[in-house]
Amino acid sequence: MHRLSRISQMKHFLLAFLAAGTAAFLAPLAHAQSVQPLDGIVAVVNDDVILRSELDRQLTQVQAQFANNPGQLPPRDVLEKQMLDRLVLQKLQVARANDSGIKVSDAQIDHSLTQIAQQNHMDISQLRGAVQSQGLDYGQFRNTIRDQLLVQQLRQQIGQSRAQVSDAEIDSLIKNGRVRTEQLHVAHIVINLPEGASPEQVDATRAKAENVVREVRDGMDFAAAAIRYSNAEDALQGGDLGWRGVNELPPALVEAADKLQDGQITDPLRGPNGFHIVKLVGKRDSGAQLVTEYHLQHILIKTSELVSSEQAKQQIDAIRKRIVDGEDFAKAATESSQETETARLGGDMGWSPANAYGPQAQAVIDKLKKGELSEAFEVPPGWHLLKLIDTRQADKAGEMQRNEAKNMIFQRKAEEEYMSFLRQLRSEAYVEIRLPGSETPAPAAP
Structure with missing residues (x-):
């Protein structure tokens, strides 16, 4: 999801x-x-x-x-x-x-x-x-x-x-080298166009956006301009979008931001909903994507209506004593573990990233040295033993690049779809404004 x-x-x-x-x-x-x-x-x-x-x-x-x-x-x-x-x-x-x-x-x-x-x-x-x-x-x-x-x-x-994303779209994006690791801190101002805007309305909206750009370049604070002029939902936050991966942002915006120095703003950019003015606050690289992974063995004794927590604890303690006394962990796991998927593998869980099994298990793992057996600990659905086989630093750049590409395409499509949905929602609604000076006339009686 x-x-x-x-x-x-x-x-x-x-x-x-x-x-x-x-x-x-x-x-x-x-x-x-x-x-x-x-x-x-x-x-x-x-x-x-x-x-x-x-x-x-x-x-x-x-x-x-x-x-x-x-x-x-x-x-x-x-x-x-x-x-x-x-x-x-x-x-x-x-x-x-x-x-x-x-x-x-x-x-x-x-x-x-x-x-x-x-x-x-x-x-x-x-x-x-x-x-x-x-x-x-x-x-x-x-x-x-x-x-x-x-x-x-x-x-x-x-x-x-x-917003559906296909493997072909992900492959194409990566192949074309358009998945980048940089992050941009940007703010924006959006001057909306009405649905089905006429050429005259487009020209008027462009002129308004150009005037906003002039005011900001003449010294008006960008956040103040966003509060005063922007139609975006984040206007009252000064239009600040925070740090975003470049792949989350529209290509036209990234292309424009690439030409800016920190603190500079773009000329008005035409978008599907109106004109956008973008300020570049800063740039940074996300760095190497190194992840600590753990190779673990595991034994589980489950609790149930028939097996109390105390009884399960006694069983796991007995298994632990056998291992401490020299029994092979894999043999004990195969014979005694109630985690069926790993028991047939001698309790081998393979390589997993940090926190893959939750914070309580990770706290136990963090205390183990290579080759060390944990104390028994209880996390639903029962009592557990872990043995740390090894640790490594894995470069997940390729996997994370693919996830980034998928997220990038999804974010763009989802934003476009939701903006389209909002325009349709507004155009289909009955809205009568009664604010003095802004009234919309009620429909004539049939």
């Missing part, structure tokens, strides 16, 4: 939001509470609505995130429209995920919240307190995480169902 390489953007947003601090949030919230405006509908999305309070909540969080650099944000009316567009698309994706039968368990949400807490050096109770101290409802916070996980799984489902 491939996983899309893109990390959930909302998680980065939430981390930044938590890091912004209590004071930055309480002031606008206190003002909002003192005014207490009536809630209203700012958009109708199919059978759902977006409330003024939802939009205000998003705006408050973004403004607090940039409390120390408010000049990076566009004017409020522009920011409102950007945030409303993203809320519309979010509603559509969540609805489609629900309609597709995608489920997110409470355990998955808890795991994500634990990760967020750990990255902020908190435990869950401290995270809850931090969220509530900033005037936010923790239940809504959990729902936001749930929605992001739903969208993430929808992305994976669309990518895995539509």
Whole structure:
């Protein structure tokens, strides 16, 4: 199963939001509470609505995130429209995920919240307190995480169902020498084109992108330009894509980045969805692909309803004593091990990379010297003995190159397929914008 390489953007947003601090949030919230405006509908999305309070909540969080650099944000009316567009698309994706039968368990949400807490050096109770101290409802916070996980799984489902990679494509990519080991740290700005754009709309969008390039080259901070102008989902993160293998990025982008020095930006690049402006932050080589491998022998005594853990431990201890007293490990494994696949081979597990059998087994392996027998240890489905035959450093460059090629093709196809899916989803949806100044007319009565 491939996983899309893109990390959930909302998680980065939430981390930044938590890091912004209590004071930055309480002031606008206190003002909002003192005014207490009536809630209203700012958009109708199919059978759902977006409330003024939802939009205000998003705006408050973004403004607090940039409390120390408010000049990076566009004017409020522009920011409102950007945030409303993203809320519309979010509603559509969540609805489609629900309609597709995608489920997110409470355990998955808890795991994500634990990760967020750990990255902020908190435990869950401290995270809850931090969220509530900033005037936010923790239940809504959990729902936001749930929605992001739903969208993430929808992305994976669309990518895995539509982006197929053949061995012939992998072979061709490797043969043509297009699988490279370098990594690029890039940021981008995307100026979207509407579906079925006319030549006039293409020219206008290109002119807008060229103007953004001029502003950045004249001194405007790239991240500020991304926040102000970009239509990409990562705009509020300054368009930062982080370190990416060159094989994960579109060839046109890599070709353009190859001509840049650190800190430089491209001219507008025409893509399937609009115009892209790319900044090269840095380059690095991923280096040699050396992996430590272990040659092991193994004996297993399983636990069951009929064999308790204590009884299995007694059996494995007796086997270990026989080996220590001189019995050949292979003979003992063949006669006694309940791991049938390796027992017939004298317990030989062959060569395996580190952590192939889990962290608990690896902790045991790390303590062994060549030719040494382990103490008995318990990991489901029972009690184990290991003997370390040898270790080696294996160059996995060829295997990893093939995996990299496969991932590269998949990532490109999955991204293209999902962008196409989003355009179709948006074009087929009924969306009525009621934000003052941006209203879309309701359809005429039949």
